[in-house]
Amino acid sequence: MGLYKSSEVKNNQGDHVAANFKPCAIGDLQTPSLLLDPRRMARNIVRMRQQITRLGVGFRPHVKTAKCLEVISLLSDNGALPVTVSTLQEAEQLAQVGYRDILYAVGMIPNKIARVQALRDRGVDIKVIVDNPEAAAALSAAAVVSDNPVPVLIEIDSDGHRAGVKPDDVEALRTTAANLSGGVCLGGVLTHAGGSYSSHSQDEIRGYAERETRAVVDAAEALRKGGYQVDIVSLGSTPSVLFSDDMTGVTEARAGVFVFFDLVMAGLQVCDVDDIAISVLASVGTVQADRGRFIVDAGWTAMSRDRGTSVQKVDQGYGLVCDIAGRPIPDLIMTEANQEHGVLALREGSTQSLPDLGIGDLVRILPNHACATAGQHAAYSVIDEEQGGVVDRWSRFGGW
Amino acid sequence: MGLYKSSEVKNNQGDHVAANFKPCAIGDLQTPSLLLDPRRMARNIVRMRQQITRLGVGFRPHVKTAKCLEVISLLSDNGALPVTVSTLQEAEQLAQVGYRDILYAVGMIPNKIARVQALRDRGVDIKVIVDNPEAAAALSAAAVVSDNPVPVLIEIDSDGHRAGVKPDDVEALRTTAANLSGGVCLGGVLTHAGGSYSSHSQDEIRGYAERETRAVVDAAEALRKGGYQVDIVSLGSTPSVLFSDDMTGVTEARAGVFVFFDLVMAGLQVCDVDDIAISVLASVGTVQADRGRFIVDAGWTAMSRDRGTSVQKVDQGYGLVCDIAGRPIPDLIMTEANQEHGVLALREGSTQSLPDLGIGDLVRILPNHACATAGQHAAYSVIDEEQGGVVDRWSRFGGW
Numbered sequence: 001m002g003l004y005k006s007s008e009v010k011n012n013q014g015d016h017v018a019a020n021f022k023p024c025a026i027g028d029l030q031t032p033s034l035l036l037d038p039r040r041m042a043r044n045i046v047r048m049r050q051q052i053t054r055l056g057v058g059f060r061p062h063v064k065t066a067k068c069l070e071v072i073s074l075l076s077d078n079g080a081l082p083v084t085v086s087t088l089q090e091a092e093q094l095a096q097v098g099y100r101d102i103l104y105a106v107g108m109i110p111n112k113i114a115r116v117q118a119l120r121d122r123g124v125d126i127k128v129i130v131d132n133p134e135a136a137a138a139l140s141a142a143a144v145v146s147d148n149p150v151p152v153l154i155e156i157d158s159d160g161h162r163a164g165v166k167p168d169d170v171e172a173l174r175t176t177a178a179n180l181s182g183g184v185c186l187g188g189v190l191t192h193a194g195g196s197y198s199s200h201s202q203d204e205i206r207g208y209a210e211r212e213t214r215a216v217v218d219a220a221e222a223l224r225k226g227g228y229q230v231d232i233v234s235l236g237s238t239p240s241v242l243f244s245d246d247m248t249g250v251t252e253a254r255a256g257v258f259v260f261f262d263l264v265m266a267g268l269q270v271c272d273v274d275d276i277a278i279s280v281l282a283s284v285g286t287v288q289a290d291r292g293r294f295i296v297d298a299g300w301t302a303m304s305r306d307r308g309t310s311v312q313k314v315d316q317g318y319g320l321v322c323d324i325a326g327r328p329i330p331d332l333i334m335t336e337a338n339q340e341h342g343v344l345a346l347r348e349g350s351t352q353s354l355p356d357l358g359i360g361d362l363v364r365i366l367p368n369h370a371c372a373t374a375g376q377h378a379a380y381s382v383i384d385e386e387q388g389g390v391v392d393r394w395s396r397f398g399g400w
Numbered sequence: 401m402g403l404y405k406s407s408e409v410k411n412n413q414g415d416h417v418a419a420n421f422k423p424c425a426i427g428d429l430q431t432p433s434l435l436l437d438p439r440r441m442a443r444n445i446v447r448m449r450q451q452i453t454r455l456g457v458g459f460r461p462h463v464k465t466a467k468c469l470e471v472i473s474l475l476s477d478n479g480a481l482p483v484t485v486s487t488l489q490e491a492e493q494l495a496q497v498g499y500r501d502i503l504y505a506v507g508m509i510p511n512k513i514a515r516v517q518a519l520r521d522r523g524v525d526i527k528v529i530v531d532n533p534e535a536a537a538a539l540s541a542a543a544v545v546s547d548n549p550v551p552v553l554i555e556i557d558s559d560g561h562r563a564g565v566k567p568d569d570v571e572a573l574r575t576t577a578a579n580l581s582g583g584v585c586l587g588g589v590l591t592h593a594g595g596s597y598s599s600h601s602q603d604e605i606r607g608y609a610e611r612e613t614r615a616v617v618d619a620a621e622a623l624r625k626g627g628y629q630v631d632i633v634s635l636g637s638t639p640s641v642l643f644s645d646d647m648t649g650v651t652e653a654r655a656g657v658f659v660f661f662d663l664v665m666a667g668l669q670v671c672d673v674d675d676i677a678i679s680v681l682a683s684v685g686t687v688q689a690d691r692g693r694f695i696v697d698a699g700w701t702a703m704s705r706d707r708g709t710s711v712q713k714v715d716q717g718y719g720l721v722c723d724i725a726g727r728p729i730p731d732l733i734m735t736e737a738n739q740e741h742g743v744l745a746l747r748e749g750s751t752q753s754l755p756d757l758g759i760g761d762l763v764r765i766l767p768n769h770a771c772a773t774a775g776q777h778a779a780y781s782v783i784d785e786e787q788g789g790v791v792d793r794w795s796r797f798g799g800w
Contacts, residue, residue, distance in 0.1 A: 030488075031509065032800060064739060086740050088430075106740045107685040109431065109697050110760045131686055131695075138759045162741060163686050163695055194738065285507040286531055286563050295563055297509050301775060302800075305705035338594065339464065339771060340486050340506045341562060359538045360510045371739060375701060376775075378799055399778055400432060400702075 021393040026324060027362060029381055029390060031283040032302035034373070035364060036071075036380035036394070037326070040277035041259055045074060048242070048258050055247045060084050060103060060234065062256030065371045068380060069097060070394045075259055084254045088115050089399045095124045102126045103234070105190065105254065107135065107155065107163060110142035116150055117143065117183060127187050127232070131155040131163040133172055136179035143183025151187025152180050153232055154223075158215035159195035159208060167215040167222070174226045188232025189223065191216045192254070196239040198311065202269055209240040217249035239270045260370040263320055267312035273320065273328060278374060279364035280319070281381075282342065284357050293335070293345040294357055298365060300337040304372035318342060319365040319373075326364055326385065329355050334365055421793040426724060427762060429781055429790060431683040432702035434773070435764060436471075436780035436794070437726070440677035441659055445474060448642070448658050455647045460484050460503060460634065462656030465771045468780060469497060470794045475659055484654045488515050489799045495524045502526045503634070505590065505654065507535065507555065507563060510542035516550055517543065517583060527587050527632070531555040531563040533572055536579035543583025551587025552580050553632055554623075558615035559595035559608060567615040567622070574626045588632025589623065591616045592654070596639040598711065602669055609640035617649035639670045660770040663720055667712035673720065673728060678774060679764035680719070681781075682742065684757050693735070693745040694757055698765060700737040704772035718742060719765040719773075726764055726785065729755050734765055 157164030557564030636654030
């Protein structure tokens with residue numbers, strides 16, 4: 001898989017990041033910096049694509065983790081695949097560079113419909129979701145009547161995690177569908193097994209995957225029996241898609257975080273720590289051997305405040321520390337995060353001795369949650385692990 | 401206090417935010433949006449300036465909370481005051497628009513010295529800090545010998561919170577000072593009572609304030625007795641500065657978060673909830689009356705994952721919910737945060753009934769930690785509370 005290279009990439013602030021990029025050694029980067037290992041990422045993408053092929057469904061990758069044109073190009077087979085977005089800003093950015101099949105998979109707020117209809121008028125096949133009959137009615141009331149209506153997917157609640165119509169609530173399903181009119185129309189059904197992120201075993205994830213498929217297929221069937229046409233039957237989360245055995249009746253799967261993976265996914269046994277493709281490069285500023293710790297120049301502004309592994313079997317603090325080559329340093333984690341400082345120490349109960357790190361030494365810290373940590377940075381420094389160098393810089397976009 | 405208005409403001413991504421701004425009603429903003437109430441902010445600045453005047457010390461406001469030229473202009477009396485920064489990016493941004501007295505108050509990593517010396521060569525009186533003798537030696541080794549050396553403040557540990565030389569460790573103090581040579585020189589001493597943020601009473605904060613003053617004054621004295629010239633004696637944190645009674649021997653106080661305040665500061669009784677000057681505007685997307693909750697379009701990407709009040713007497717979840725006019729809705733907090741969704745519910749044990757909110761209604765959510773929540777946004781929408789309108793848009797800068 002070749003890497004998409006742009007001679008000049010703009011982020012949503014009009015930043016010409018790549019234009020000014022010069023290859024350098026990892027040690028020449030200012031810290032903290034967000035590193036991306038494209039080989040690991042490519043491996044993760046291949047793994048997901050093979051699973052999708054095995055399941056025989058369509059693939060609509062979620063771009064919310066990467067928020068980066070180069071990564072999205074790889075995820076989407078250079079734009080051949082449809083995509084999922086979590087903000088209209090992402091949709092508008094992608095539309096601008098030619099993406100045409102976009103699903104905005106966050107419950108639609110009526111006053112955002114003008115932006116959606118504007119994209120549709122520009123030839124973008126954008127779709128949105130609603131999670132209850134009242135939201136469908138409010139959306140229909142807000143949308144301008146059009147002969148190019150916005151397809152709306154009804155969100156189905158497959159696991160009680162957040163929102164959606166229960167798959168067996170046939171009346172609510174059909175009322176929601178009936179309430180879509182004027183500038184919007186029924187496009188299908190969708191679910192997201194968000195609860196799968198708090199699984200404790202691979203079997204538990206398989207359970208989520210089965211319920212996810214059943215919920216969305218049942219809902220589609222109930223709507224079809226009511227006389228509605230259901231084109232899209234969409235589901236997904238990285239754990240449930242990777243552990244699904246059967247998606248009969250499903251038209252497309254969505255997943256996002258798999259592109260980088262993270263410690264939460266490793267804790268779920270969805271990936272290995274060695275699959276995690278992003279890390280934060282930090283410098284040791286202070287050695288406090290008497291207190292059994294180091295202070296680095298990466299705090300929560302660099303790592304985020306995400307503590308996703310705190311509810312898992314192995315708590316990784318604010319991140320698992322690796323050496324400059326990306327190899328985990330046994331039991332060394334970021335135990336505290338201030339704004340611009342992180343404290344590195346051995347995890348509680350460790351029998352390891354404190355590693356030999358000195359002032360100015362570089363470490364790489366793996367994130368709890370890839371979306372949250374990447375979101376703290378304006379760009380990825382793309383590294384070539386074999387050569388130990390930084391080969392490119394890819395901007396991220398943000399905002400809503 | 402008048403508001404600094406720029407016809408065109410660039411953030412660090414080259415974004416021309418203000419250039420495209422058109423005044424509008426709050427209800428016309430896309431959600432989520434970060435709101436800034438300049439009247440509350442002005443009141444907070446006046447309060448801090450009065451306290452500083454009463455204490456008879458200099459003031460070096462910290463810009464890390466705001467990261468915004470217009471706010472920093474107000475904080476610094478239109479550039480007349482020196483400033484404190486938490487990243488070299490902030491220093492470079494401020495130097496570009498004319499700030500000349502800048503303290504970079506994060507333990508200096510040797511390989512960043514070239515950027516500091518470049519600023520100094522451009523006429524910026526930038527100072528840095530080190531927190532131990534080895535760091536001082538490493539910094540001296542990394543700096544280019546210069547007849548315009550970078551003043552270095554020795555960080556003093558006044559509360560065991562993070563780092564610094566103990567104020568009574570005279571040998572370590574003098575060794576640190578002695579290790580500064582070549583391109584760097586001794587500029588003074590500094591401390592930060594970071595521990596004050598976890599106080600449980602105003603008396604406890606006063607204790608931190610007293611220890612902060614004593615530590616830094618004692619350290620300065622020990623150095624002077626050793627023959628060293630100590631020009632700057634710097635201390636500060638918002639709680640300790642506001643509750644200090646006496647700063648004899650101190651030359652300057654630093655504080656940052658007071659400019660906006662937040663729920664953590666309100667929980668410490670350092671401010672009232674009504675003093676909090678920023679909030680996140682969000683739209684209700686889903687009403688789940690049967691589950692006693694609402695879902696809004698502001699998740700952790702809008703609020704951050706900061707849960708600072710979780711260790712306080714009153715846990716405010718991911719934020720305290722106000723109506724569109726900024727009045728708190730009794731006991732309504734954000735209890736869960738997903739990436740783009742927040743769940744609003746009554747706090748545990750509340751006897752209130754669920755407020756009457758419908759799809760599309762707007763709420764304003766006060767943050768646990770102003771630095772963290774503001775850091776999730778590219779700009780502030782500046783509101784006029786009396787007119788209910790958005791009167792300006794001010795960019796933030798980010799990065800390192």
